[in-house]
Amino acid sequence: MSNLAITPSTSQRAQSREGYWHHLRYIMAENPLTGVSFGLFFGLIAVAIFGPYLVPFDPVATGVGPALQPPGVNHWFGTDHLGRDVFSRVVVATRLDLLISVSAVALSFVFGSIIGCFAGYFGGWTDRISGRLMDTIMAFPLFVLAMGIVAAAGNSIENIVYATAIINLPFYARMARAEVSIRRNAGFVQAARLSGNSELRVLFGHIFPNTLPPMMVQISLNMGWAILNAAGLSFIGLGVQPPMPEWGILVAEGANFIISGEWWLVVFPGLALMLAVFTFNLIGDGLRDLVDPQRRT
């Protein structure tokens, strides 16, 4: 009897899993770039984790080669004005750049979700106050607000993370609010309420998990933007301090040499930055196809 009851449900689950893999394969075949982007993504993570142990030179050591050497056999990406190896610096910078943007996006995801969930579920004053707050953040040009926050709170990497988190907050809060409020009175929510779950349990145990798929898309699209933003801030001299390798700073340092033709100082960190942003954007588009086939453009 119990066997009979279990068999159809497991087979159904297996079938839906089968359908999911089928869908995934279909999307990979339809847009091979998505597969490529996942490969790039794991590559980036690997570089961030193992890069510092694998690079041929110490990224902050000066004079490991002649100054301003174009790319060659010894120094793949050339050397800078202090004779530092650009390849090592670009590779080692990956960890810091990803760390800044991942922490910023994680912070805004957590706090944005909480704010948006409460606003969408309880409505009323909670909704109005949080809505006003988010509108106020959005009333600023976001990069400019980030500059203002870092200038006021102090020039440190930590504050770059907070500033990037704050300017991304409204996107998550708005999305969570919209996703929660359309499910507020859905059948499964009423069932959960009737079986005696507390309001918070209904909200975070039953409604919130349903908002995760669109939120994941938002996260990966947002990651690219967070990287650009953090790099932009350090390009204008905020946050990361000079000897430390970071893509934005590397480009800023190289900017002084571009008019005398030393292109490699700018091009390689710039390409690394572009590649990272491109990867996250592609993954975002791929995930969107996976999660929400209707919104494809």
Add this chain to the structure above:
Amino acid sequence: MSLGVKSKRVLTRVLQAIPTIFGILVVCFILTRALPGDPAAYFAGDMADAESIEQVRENLGLDQPMPMQFVTYVGDLLQGDLGVAISTGQTVTQELAKRLPASLELTLGALLLALIIAVPLGVLAATRPNSWVDHLCRFLVTAGVSLPTFFTGLALLYVFYYLLGWAPPPMGRLDMMFLPPEPITGFYTIDSVIAGDWALLKASLAQMALPLITLALFTLAPIARMTRAAMLQTLASDYVRTARAAGLSRRRVLITYAFRNALLPVITTLGMVFSFVLGANVLVEKVFAWPGIGSFAVEALVVSDYAAVQGFVLSMALLFVALNLLIDVTYTLIDPRVGEDS
């Protein structure tokens, strides 16, 4: 007196900007008070003793309760007082006013250029799916989203200044050979046209070309993407099908029916685009040593000149509100669903 539907909507929209501006003032006020350490000690300077710090605290009104400080802050702002820029010794308002035209010329020029390219591109891409125009559109959109503006700027500089030698060096708004035109609008291009000085116009355009293209490349991506998506949607709609079935010319269907409706979501996205472009403007100004308020703020950041940075943040935010207001008013005026008669 009876107002038309549109005028009423415009008025409501203008009134809606007031709470937004209030919010901006509150945030800017908090930012000025969030300085690391004691602001009074900071403004008193390094050599100050306890007594003179107290004196400064009193002068700045920092011994008052917060709401009173806020009132004083807003009162000062209404008189155009943003404090003194330590780096130059002049008032922040003067410094910003002097540099604002340069930033506006660049930003508005880039927006205009982006619109001129992106909107037709999006329309063409939507009417010819999977053609080369569509692929070009997709390529530009991806590039515009993934490329950091400062990197694009430097790459263009390398190619067009160092390699080809077509562009002048990135040294501000005008070559040192020229004197700036008589300031009327503050925009060098327009002023030189008014003065009838064509050599000057050419020089200022040459100087502006690369920053303009950099900023426009970045700006046109979201606009082209949105135009394409909106156009695809309206072209698939029932009213366009009906218009086609009624035998209207292709041109008329495209422009009068599809395009006018597709324009509305595009205008809505412009708000977000402004936010990006004002931010990117700072980076582009830094790359090309463009003497606008962005590079002023960057210089002020380096020497920890807080009053200048905060004045910059506030004026950028107000500019953003003004641009959004302008867009929303335009939206109301061109919305074909709203008639002028009530």
